[in-house]
Amino acid sequence: MTTKLEWQAANRELMAEERRRLGDPPTAEEVLAFTRGELGPEENARIREKLVAYPELVRTMTAEFPTEGAAPGDSDYLSDDEFAKHWASLKKRMPDAGGARVLQFWPAFGSIAAALAVVFGTLFWQARSELTKPRIPLDQQVLLPDDQRGAGAVGTVLAAQGETFLLIVPMINEPEFNNYRLEIVDVLANPPRRRWSSEPMPRRANDSFPILVSRKFLTPGKYQVVLYGVSGARQEQLSGYTLRVPPQ
Amino acid sequence: MTKDDRFRTLYQKYYRRVVRFYTRSFHLTEEDAEELAQDAFLRFYQAMDEYRGDAEWAFFETIARNVAYNRIRSQKTAKRSAKLVEIDDPEFTHEPAAPAEPDYAQREEEARRNKRLHDAIASLPTGQRECIQLRLDDFQYDEIAKFLGLSLDAVKSRLRDAKKILRARLGDEQTLPEDEE
Numbered sequence: 001m002t003t004k005l006e007w008q009a010a011n012r013e014l015m016a017e018e019r020r021r022l023g024d025p026p027t028a029e030e031v032l033a034f035t036r037g038e039l040g041p042e043e044n045a046r047i048r049e050k051l052v053a054y055p056e057l058v059r060t061m062t063a064e065f066p067t068e069g070a071a072p073g074d075s076d077y078l079s080d081d082e083f084a085k086h087w088a089s090l091k092k093r094m095p096d097a098g099g100a101r102v103l104q105f106w107p108a109f110g111s112i113a114a115a116l117a118v119v120f121g122t123l124f125w126q127a128r129s130e131l132t133k134p135r136i137p138l139d140q141q142v143l144l145p146d147d148q149r150g151a152g153a154v155g156t157v158l159a160a161q162g163e164t165f166l167l168i169v170p171m172i173n174e175p176e177f178n179n180y181r182l183e184i185v186d187v188l189a190n191p192p193r194r195r196w197s198s199e200p201m202p203r204r205a206n207d208s209f210p211i212l213v214s215r216k217f218l219t220p221g222k223y224q225v226v227l228y229g230v231s232g233a234r235q236e237q238l239s240g241y242t243l244r245v246p247p248q
Numbered sequence: 249m250t251k252d253d254r255f256r257t258l259y260q261k262y263y264r265r266v267v268r269f270y271t272r273s274f275h276l277t278e279e280d281a282e283e284l285a286q287d288a289f290l291r292f293y294q295a296m297d298e299y300r301g302d303a304e305w306a307f308f309e310t311i312a313r314n315v316a317y318n319r320i321r322s323q324k325t326a327k328r329s330a331k332l333v334e335i336d337d338p339e340f341t342h343e344p345a346a347p348a349e350p351d352y353a354q355r356e357e358e359a360r361r362n363k364r365l366h367d368a369i370a371s372l373p374t375g376q377r378e379c380i381q382l383r384l385d386d387f388q389y390d391e392i393a394k395f396l397g398l399s400l401d402a403v404k405s406r407l408r409d410a411k412k413i414l415r416a417r418l419g420d421e422q423t424l425p426e427d428e429e
Contacts (some may be wrong), residue, residue: 002365004384007424010365011384025321028314037397045374052378054324055385056274060317062391063273065309069261076264083260092289121397 018053024237025054033233035061043234140166140210143225143241155222155242163215167243169225170208174238177229178202180207185224187242195223200230220247255293258308263289266312272317284319288312368417376410379403380424 026034026047033039051058078086117169139160146155160166171183179200186193195217201209207214211225225241249257263285270281294307299307369380375396382392393403411424 002361002418002424004424006361007365007369008384010362011381013362014366014369015381015385025324028317028321031317032310032314048378049374051395054321055382055387056320057317057324058382058387058391058395059273060313060320062387063392064272065312066262066265066269067305070265071261078260078263080260083256086259086263086286087256088295090286093286093290094294177421196408212269 015053015055018049022050022053025057026050027235030234031057031061140168141243142168142170144170145239145244146242147239148223155224155244156242157220158245165213165215167203167211167213167225168208168213169227169241171203171227172207172239174207174227175229176203177231177236179230180209180238181228181230181235182211183226183228184211184218185226186221187224188222192224218243218245220245251293251296254304255289255296258292258305259289262305262308269312270316273321282360284315288315291315362417368414371417372410372413376406376413379406380410383407 006142030039030047031051034051037044039047049062139162141156141158141160143156161218171180174180181200182198183194184196186195198209198211209227221244223243223245225243226237227239227241229236229238266285266288267278267281269286270276271278274281276284288308288311292311295307295311296304296427298403368383369377378396382395383389387395389400389403392398393400396403398406414424
C-alpha cells in the first residue's frame with residue numbers, strides 16, 4: 001500500500017518541477033486581479049497554474065482570517081499600555097512623522113529656499129544642456145544573465161572605460177513578449193532602490209538591448225539590470241544581470 | 249470617532265489574533281509574525297483616509313493577506329535566484345538521504361515508485377490534478393473550493409474522478425489513502 005507520505009513526496013517533486021518551468025510566482029497585483037475575477041480565461045489559468053506550484057502562496061489567500069476581535073479583559077486584548085508602546089513604534093515608521101515640524105520652519109527659511117531654487121535652476125539648466133550634447137560612448141560592456149554564470153560568480157565587474165559607455169543586455173532563450181522593459185536597481189540600498197526604468201520596447205533583431213550610461217550615474221556599488229517581458233497588462237520578470245562597479 | 253480612535257480600537261481587539269493568523273497559517277516565528285502584523289496595521293492606517301466603505305475589517309484583511317503574500321513571494325523569489333539548497337527544501341527531495349544501511353536495490357525501487365506516482369499525478373486532467381495537488385499539500389476541501397472558485401461538491405467530484413483514474417492507472421495497491429471524511 002502506498003502511504004500518504006510517498007504521495008506527498010512525489011507531489012512535492014512535481015511542484016518543484018513546475019516552479020522551475022514556470023518561473024517566479026505571480027505578483028501581488030496579478031493575484032489581486034485573479035481573486036477579483038478580473039483576468040481573461042488564459043491569464044486566469046496561467047496565474048492559477050503558477051499558484052498551485054507555490055502552495056504557500058495559495059495559503060495566504062485561503063487561510064482563515066480572524067473575524068472576531070478580543071474584548072477588553074480577554075488575554076488577546078492589547079492593554080492601553082501595550083498599545084501605547086506599539087503606537088510609538090508605529091509612529092516612528094510613518095514616513096510623514098516629521099512633516100508638520102518641517103512646515104513650521106518653512107516661513108523662516110522661505111527666502112533662502114527661494115535663492116537656492118534660482119541657483120539649482122541654473123545648475124539644472126547647465127546640466128541639461130550638457131546631457132543633450134551629442135556624445136560617443138567610448139566603450140561597451142556585455143552583461144551575462146545571473147543564471148547563466150558559473151557557480152560562485154557574483155556578477156560582471158564593470159571594466160568599460162570612459163565617461164559614458166554602453167551596457168549590452170543580451171536576451172538568452174527568453175520567451176516571446178510583445179515588448180520588453182529594463183530596470184537598473186541599486187541592490188546595496190536598503191531596501192534595494194530602482195534607479196532607472198526604460199519604456200517598453202520591442203525585441204530587437206540581434207536579441208540584445210544597449211543602454212547608454214554615464215559613469216556619473218553608476219557610482220561604485222552593486223547593481224542589477226532586470227529584464228521584464230511585457231504583454232498588455234501582464235508583466236513577467238525574466239532575467240537579472242548583476243553588475244559590480246568598482247571604485248575608480 | 250476619529251481615525252486614530254478607530255485604529256486604536258481595531259488594533260487592541262485584533263493585533264494578537266492577527267499575529268496568531270500569521271504564525272499558524274504560515275509557520276512563522278512569533279517575531280516575524282509580529283513584524284508582519286505591525287506592517288499590515290501600518291499600511292492599513294496609512295490607507296484609512298482613502299477607504300470610503302464601511303467594511304474596514306474586510307479592507308484590513310485584504311492588506312494583511314497582501315503583506316503575507318509579498319513576504320512569502322519575496323522569500324521564494326530570493327531562494328530561486330540565489331540557488332540556495334536548504335536541507336529540508338522540497339525541491340531537493342529527489343536526492344534521498346543515505347539510509348543507515350545503504351541498499352541500492354531498495355533505493356532504486358523507491359525511486360521507481362516515486363516516479364510512477366509523480367507521472368500519474370502529472371498526467372491527470374488539469375482540474376483534477378490541481379485538486380489532488382492541493383489536497384496532498386494538506387488543503388481542506390473548502391480551501392480548495394475557495395481558491396479554485398468551485399463549489400464544495402465540485403471539488404469532491406474532481407477528487408473522486410482523479411482517484412478513479414489513478415486507481416485504474418496504478419492498481420488498487422497504490423491509490424491514494426481514503427480521506428477521513
